[in-house]
Amino acid sequence: MAAVSAAAGPSAPQWRSFTFFDADDVKDNDDLAQSPRSIRTLTQPIILTPTSPDSPLPPSLIVSSSNQISILDRHFNTERTFKAWENNGRATALLEAGGLLLAIGEEEGSRWPVLKIWDLTREEKRKIPPKDSNNPTGRERERERGPVLVRNTRIQHGQRPHPVSSIALTSNLSHLAVGLGDGTVLLYRHLLQSLTTSPTSLNALPKARVIHESNEPITGLGFREGGQETGSASASSSGIALLIVTTNRILSAPVSGKGGETRTIDELGCGLGCAVMDWNRKEMIVARDEAIYLYNAEGRGACYAYEGPKSSIAIYRHNLIIISPPFYPSANSASATVRHYVSKTSTTTTNSDGVTIPTSTSDISKVTIFDLQNKLVSYSGTYREGVREVFCQWGGIFVYGGNGKLTRLSEHNASAKLDVLYRRNLFTLAISLARSQGMGESGIADIHRRYGDYLYSKGDFDGAMGQFVKTLGNLQPSYVIRKFLDAQRIHNLTTYLQELHSRGLANPDHTTLLLNCYTKTSDRARLDSFIKTEARRSDVSGDEELPFDLDTAIRVCRQAGFYEHATYLAKKFGRHEEYLRIQIEDASEIGEALRYLRNLGPEACEENMVRYGRTLLNAEPEATTSLLIDLCSGDLGKKKVTTPALEAKPNGTTTSTGPAMLSYLGYNRVTGLFTSDSPSTAQPAQVDGQSPRANGEKGDGMNGSLDAGPIIDDKPNYIPPSPRQYFAHFVDHQELFITFLESVAVALWNQTLTLPISETKSTVISPLRNIDAPPPDDAVGIDQRAVWNTLLELYLASIHSSDANLVKASTDKALAVIQDDSLPYDPMHALILCSTSEFEDGMIKLWEQMGMYEDIIRYYIQQTPSTPSQTNVNSNSSEKVLRHLDLYGPKDLGLYPLVLGYLTSSPAILSKHPKDLVKIINKIDEERIMPPLAIVQLLSRNGVASVGNVKEWLRGKVEENKDQIESDKHLVESYRSETSTKKKAIQDLSNVDQPEVFQVTRCAACGGQLDLPSVHFMCKHSYHQRCLSDSEPECILCARQHSVIRELRRNQTRLADRHDLFIDEVKESEDGFELVAGAFGRGLMGKERELSDVV
DSSP: OOOOOSSOOSOOOOOOBOOOEEEEEOOOSSOTTSOOHHHHTOOSSEEEEEOOTTOSSOSOEEEEETTEEEEEOTTOOEEEEEEOSSTTOEEEEEEEETTEEEEEEEOTTOSSOEEEEEEEEEEOOOOOOOOOTTSOOHHHHHHHOOEEEEEEEEOOOSSSOOOEEEEEEOTTSOEEEEEETTSOEEEEESHHHHHHHOSSOTTOOOOOEEEEOOSSOEEEEEEEOSSSOSSOOSGGGGSOEEEEEESSOEEEEEOSTTOOOOEEEESOOOOTTOEEEETTTTEEEEEOSSEEEEEOSSSEEEEEEOOSOOSEEEEETTEEEEEOOOBOOOTTOSOHHHHHHHHHSSOEEEOTTSOEEESOOOOEEEEEEEETTTTEEEEEEEEETOEEEEEEETTEEEEEETTSOEEEEEEOOHHHHHHHHHHTTOHHHHHHHHHHTTOOHHHHHHHHHHHHHHHHHTTOHHHHHHHHHTTTTTSOHHHHHHHTOSGGGHHHHHHHHHHHHHTTOOOHHHHHHHHHHHHHHTOHHHHHIIIIIHHHHHHHSTTOOOSSOHHHHHHHHHHTTOHHHHHHHHHHTTOHHHHHHIIIIISOOHHHHHHHHHHHOHHHHHHHHHHHHHHHHHHSHHHHHHHHHHHHHTOTTTSOOOOOOOOOOSSSOOSOOSOOOOTTGGGOOOTTGGGSOOOOOOOOOOBTTBOOOOTTSOOOOHHHHHTSSOOSOSSOSSOOOOGGGGGGGGTTOHHHHHHHHHHHHHHHHOOOOOOSOOOOOTTOOOOOOOTTSOOOOSHHHHHHHHHHHHHHHHHHTTTTOSOHHHHHHHHHHHHHHHHOTTSOOOHHHHHHHHHHHTOHHHHHHHHHHTTOHHHHHHHHHHTSOSSGGGTTTTTTHHHHHHHHHHHHTTTOTTHHHHHHHHHTTOHHHHHHOHHHHHHHHHHHHHTTOSOHHHHHHHHTSSSOSOGGGGHHHHHHHHHHHHHHHHHHHHHHHHHHHHHHHHHHHHHHHHOSSSOOOOOOOBOTTTOOBOOSSEEEOTTSOEEEGGGSOSSSOOOHHHHHHHHHHHHHHHHHHHHTTOHHHHHHHHHHOSOHHHHHHHHHHTTTTSOOOOGGGOO
């Protein structure tokens, strides 16, 4: 019986009771009406112990009955039986560990308790007597063959023997503790080492050491092995400690190492059988009438109030099995189990005290299974005639009753237990039970979901959300979100979404919903905490991702008007486009946007200025122009430029007027650039804690922006972007566009205009430009041409302004661009611009540079009035024509016939310049520009010029032609005479009938007197035969001349197919007709012949 506590406390709380175990009677395989025969035939005294979990033996039950020990299998069939004690000896304690069976018992002839140790893994090798009628069968003889007995010794201490009340053995069999009834505890160290080093000595055991002596009987022992509890500061936690339980005290004794003194950890003990060691908890469980206590080596631990007498306790997993002593049941008992048992009995009576008791005289015992982890009663049942033993094996609890019956208690599975708790809405207990059963996270999350649904149905939304939060990662968030999509429960939904993001389980939709919750409730504090705290935590862990979708967060904050939070995220995580879009389009913080662009770096600044340059120019033109100049000049980051003060304008535009004819808008790569909203009015804003400028304070103008501070390094530290991509931004800012282009040209290419323009003398011709040169294909050349073409276009756009000063400055700049041959503008493009703008000086200079003198003459010809009434308007047009003819005529002779036709186009013009007419005709005749007949035809085309104007010239040409005719006649006659002579000679040579007389007397080669043999040629040359070659007899003197003629013919034949050379000669020749006639004469235009035909 458990000792009653000294001071009775208040009534203990009633634990929740359940039936999580099914009780089934164990039947014999051969007779299902009775208990197993091996249990039914046991005789007193009976000791039961199961094999340990780590035993090499299969799970079995070891039973000591009378003087024998039997080993039973899971069907309670006897596997082995052997005699353990002599005569009437009996066992008082059994313990199996590691295949060794340790038994303590009593034998006749020994006053002291006997300790025996068997090795169950080995069988004794002894001879068996031959079979006869008195001997058992072979199978029975095999069963009686016992294991090897390795130790058989007495436990002796002092002069008087005392019974063994408790034993304890470590898991590695290194220590054995034996508790005696007189309060003595003996410790055997190195037990396993002794068994292995002296296997044949039956009584060799380590010397027992007394670690505790008192007058209090030992009721329980248990080893608490080290390394199982963390966080303990005691030295004993790292070794082995022995917990000793007496009837009045609980003590702790260190047994490993050098040991130490035994110390008392509690002044209350317990009865025999009411103390057991929990190997999982590494704690000693002590059962008293008022409660259950847990102890470790440091002192008392947890305590569970559970009143009632207790005769013994046992441990099964995390369950504590409590057996009450036999008692007579009463209908007035405090235990519902007892009252239920009484109600089942057939007859009852009432005693003198008014207590109803059954008429049966049999007592009962109560078995209660207490779940230590979940603090509930898993089972409570009564057993008639008491309970002898309770053991745990084969995954169940077995109760051996006093009536010889064996009952198995089978634990329900986890799902069955949870179903019971669900029906009773005990969700907290269900969660604790699921964890103790080792259920996975998904199963526990399902319990939380059920609990949340239950609280939600009861209206406890806060509690329900607390449960739903615990389902994150296992339950679809949409299940919870749909329940709380109500304005009255938006705070609960916010809590859930926050936790969803903190665990990294949110998607962009969840982020949108959470931010909408913040904005709906205007909870700026929580919004700040969510955005800024999470972002800061991401900075600490380098590769950790944000717990929300960044793009979604920025978008929602922007849509809700929380621009500060949106810009914080965009700026912190490098979303430059989003940051600028918010500052420019939503917050109208133009100054902050410009400062941010300056700090971005060239690459990011370039990209974003392409997108937002036009909007920035409309809002703050001067500061934006300054930034673009620095960016395109390679000076970004080299000097500090203060952003000009933001001045509010009525319409957000500059006062510049006049269209800017931008020819390079096609270079803009941004889609939809010209579809942006109209610029909003820029207001001063406080940025970085500094107050905005007052309205009266003058900001940094263009001069201050462009000239602020010297540049430290002349060379750009990055490749400047092409300025062409920003041309389209200056559509409405002509003056700033000019400033931008001029500044970029100076900074990048050191190209400037030379002003003022020097007056060009009439006798000087500008150098020619190569208009046939291909356009540049490199990026720098393309940019230079685009910049100067655009600058010229902008200058020409202002030459018709009403402002005289502006007209003068623009005209000078345009002429400076055109006259500077070092500037890489496109002359054809410039000519089109000047023509469109009617800029006469520019056109004249360009025509002059391109060698288009005829166009200059024709331009002035067109300026001549067409009617007599307009004569006074442009009376100097003809003078300009003649002056430029004198200037350009030597360069282009084709201008004289043009001017000749101009002078004879009108009587008025001819009357002003009669002498110039004769002068031009003489020049044409002198340079042989036109034949006289063509001149006469030109003069006679309209009847303006008379014969009197050219009478002298005509008389001279007639006389000259007569002399030429006479000269040609004499030349023709000489050619005819020579031709006749040649023909006559050829005919004589060709006549074979006419003899040829050779009268030469000397050799043409050596000059000697001819003698025979000699050779005479038809060319009248004679030679000694010895003076000629034997291979090809040929006239030596004529051969050289003939070879030259043949070579010329061969060359002419080869060149007949080189039409390109012939065409080039015709173009370069002054008289092309003469060249063609000569080609006919040389046979180049004749029939093709082979070279072999050429003689």
